[in-house]
Amino acid sequence: MEELRGKELVEKIKAECLGFVQEHHCIPTLAVLRVGEKESDIAYEQSVKKRFQGFGLEVKDYHLDANCSNEEFMKVFRFLNDDPEIHGILVFRPLPKQINEEEMLRYMKKEKDLDGITRENLAGLLLQDENAFAPCTAEAVMQLCKHFEIPLAGKEVCIIGRSLVVGKPLAILMLNQNATVTVCHSKTENIKEVCKRADVLVAAIGRAKAIGSSYCKEGATVIDVGINVDEEGNLCGDVDFDTMKTVADKLTPVPGGLGLVTTAVLAQHLVRAYQLLEEK
Amino acid sequence: MEELRGKELVEKIKAECLGFVQEHHCIPTLAVLRVGEKESDIAYEQSVKKRFQGFGLEVKDYHLDANCSNEEFMKVFRFLNDDPEIHGILVFRPLPKQINEEEMLRYMKKEKDLDGITRENLAGLLLQDENAFAPCTAEAVMQLCKHFEIPLAGKEVCIIGRSLVVGKPLAILMLNQNATVTVCHSKTENIKEVCKRADVLVAAIGRAKAIGSSYCKEGATVIDVGINVDEEGNLCGDVDFDTMKTVADKLTPVPGGLGLVTTAVLAQHLVRAYQLLEEK
Numbered sequence: 001m002e003e004l005r006g007k008e009l010v011e012k013i014k015a016e017c018l019g020f021v022q023e024h025h026c027i028p029t030l031a032v033l034r035v036g037e038k039e040s041d042i043a044y045e046q047s048v049k050k051r052f053q054g055f056g057l058e059v060k061d062y063h064l065d066a067n068c069s070n071e072e073f074m075k076v077f078r079f080l081n082d083d084p085e086i087h088g089i090l091v092f093r094p095l096p097k098q099i100n101e102e103e104m105l106r107y108m109k110k111e112k113d114l115d116g117i118t119r120e121n122l123a124g125l126l127l128q129d130e131n132a133f134a135p136c137t138a139e140a141v142m143q144l145c146k147h148f149e150i151p152l153a154g155k156e157v158c159i160i161g162r163s164l165v166v167g168k169p170l171a172i173l174m175l176n177q178n179a180t181v182t183v184c185h186s187k188t189e190n191i192k193e194v195c196k197r198a199d200v201l202v203a204a205i206g207r208a209k210a211i212g213s214s215y216c217k218e219g220a221t222v223i224d225v226g227i228n229v230d231e232e233g234n235l236c237g238d239v240d241f242d243t244m245k246t247v248a249d250k251l252t253p254v255p256g257g258l259g260l261v262t263t264a265v266l267a268q269h270l271v272r273a274y275q276l277l278e279e280k
Numbered sequence: 281m282e283e284l285r286g287k288e289l290v291e292k293i294k295a296e297c298l299g300f301v302q303e304h305h306c307i308p309t310l311a312v313l314r315v316g317e318k319e320s321d322i323a324y325e326q327s328v329k330k331r332f333q334g335f336g337l338e339v340k341d342y343h344l345d346a347n348c349s350n351e352e353f354m355k356v357f358r359f360l361n362d363d364p365e366i367h368g369i370l371v372f373r374p375l376p377k378q379i380n381e382e383e384m385l386r387y388m389k390k391e392k393d394l395d396g397i398t399r400e401n402l403a404g405l406l407l408q409d410e411n412a413f414a415p416c417t418a419e420a421v422m423q424l425c426k427h428f429e430i431p432l433a434g435k436e437v438c439i440i441g442r443s444l445v446v447g448k449p450l451a452i453l454m455l456n457q458n459a460t461v462t463v464c465h466s467k468t469e470n471i472k473e474v475c476k477r478a479d480v481l482v483a484a485i486g487r488a489k490a491i492g493s494s495y496c497k498e499g500a501t502v503i504d505v506g507i508n509v510d511e512e513g514n515l516c517g518d519v520d521f522d523t524m525k526t527v528a529d530k531l532t533p534v535p536g537g538l539g540l541v542t543t544a545v546l547a548q549h550l551v552r553a554y555q556l557l558e559e560k
Binding site for chain 1: 398399400402403404405406407433434435436442444448449451452455458460461462463464465467468469474477
């Protein structure tokens with residue numbers, strides 16, 4: 001079994017970002033907007049700040065109280081959206097219920113929407129618009145497959161999970177690479193049988209170690225999108241790594257697999273956003 | 281084998297449209313904009329005009345020369361888009377290459393975009409926005425399944441074809457109904473084997489009689505989206521009806537199947553557009 005580790009691809013993306021920054025003498029800047037004090041949000045924010053430094057990029061963080069009004073939120077959001085020194089905005093979601101997410105999405109510049117959550121970028125996915133941003137996690141799966149030269153054209157790709165941030169956009173991206181794509185989910189009958197047909201199996205359901213070797217064909221490639229915490233408090237994926245490794249031919253570890261790549265793709269999008277905004 | 285004929289569903293939709301028109305004393309009006317004299321466009325235009333009459337709806341047709349400039353085209357398009365007496369616009373595509381389709385799509389009011397080709401409506405599909413219009417053909421498949429009570433939740437649906445007007449939007453609509461969805465296409469390996477897993481097989485490739493019984497599991501439901509002309513000049517679908525009927529349990533005929541429903545869905549969208557524009 002070959003472990004598909006994200007590190008090498010991340011180093012490649014890092015070098016590209018650093019190269020751009022040095023050549024253009026610029027500092028693409030990400031605004032992270034967090035409402036409330038959710039532990040996992042804070043952890044991710046810290047990790048992005050630390051990693052982006054190495055990429056030659058800046059991160060500015062903006063915090064609002066969990067009880068802030070929609071007006072307060074939109075004031076900050078509008079400021080970031082209009083500020084020419086900010087090139088991308090990452091907003092932690094879900095937002096508290098008093099915040100009008102739809103209003104934010106309508107207002108958001110598509111160039112600053114690095115995680116592809118606006119209507120412009122979602123439609124761009126279907127339209128294969130090369131200036132649109134796909135959600136970072138979905139794109140990270142594609143880049144990982146490309147980096148490790150996993151054949152996709154004509155092959156059976158099975159995606160477990162149909163969310164708007166992974167399952168659905170990834171299905172479209174995989175179709176665009178000529179894969180035969182199946183999306184299955186909690187309502188799928190005989191799900192193990194369906195998954196066992198896959199040459200490439202992608203687990204994106206957000207449940208710790210839920211996908212074991214009984215979901216996998218001998219020799220398949222398995223990509224684990226999940227980032228969960230197990231009973232012992234350790235980071236783990238949606239895949240049960242220990243049983244899966246006996247069946248899969250290639251498998252991403254968690255941590256050290258796709259998560260790393262996703263943050264690198266966010267960095268790549270920030271650099272691209274800088275270019276798109278400069279061209280305007 | 282049961283033939284899934286569109287007539288009954290069409291009559292139901294027709295009654296709904298007539299009911300609305302009579303109750304609100306209004307005439308929802310569709311503008312059909314045709315550039316050039318393509319035979320199939322003219323035939324479809326005639327058929328929409330004739331059918332819509334029976335639905336209590338009006339169709340106004342606008343024709344431009346195949347050589348018209350983008351300025352001439354956009355002048356007419358803008359007029360229709362701004363005219364409060366026009367509630368929906370159907371533009372025959374592909375447009376001649378001198379016409380900037382992207383400019384038209386950017387300008388088009390989403391409420392008048394009955395066939396769901398604008399970015400707003402494409403994104404609405406992913407966002408499950410109930411005020412968005414899905415492409416009529418894809419929605420016709422869903423309504424036909426509902427009308428004939430074809431089980432979808434948990435079932436395997438296989439869509440042959442990945443176009444922006446049928447395959448991709450239909451995959452999303454089917455997922456929203458809890459189907460396990462596979463999209464296959466010209467690059468799919470072992471395509472017959474893949475299709476044979478389907479409880480519901482949808483053919484949308486635009487090739488006369490290309491899908492025969494060897495693609496179908498005994499007892500499956502087969503929906504034929506194709507509208508083609510065979511060697512003898514007769515209308516036919518993508519499915520080879522004569523062999524398919526020996527294997528499929530339920531099958532849409534061509535003509536008399538999905539095509540009728542698609543036009544009825546267009547009428548339904550026009551009535552909905554009238555409502556959305558009035559509410560504005």
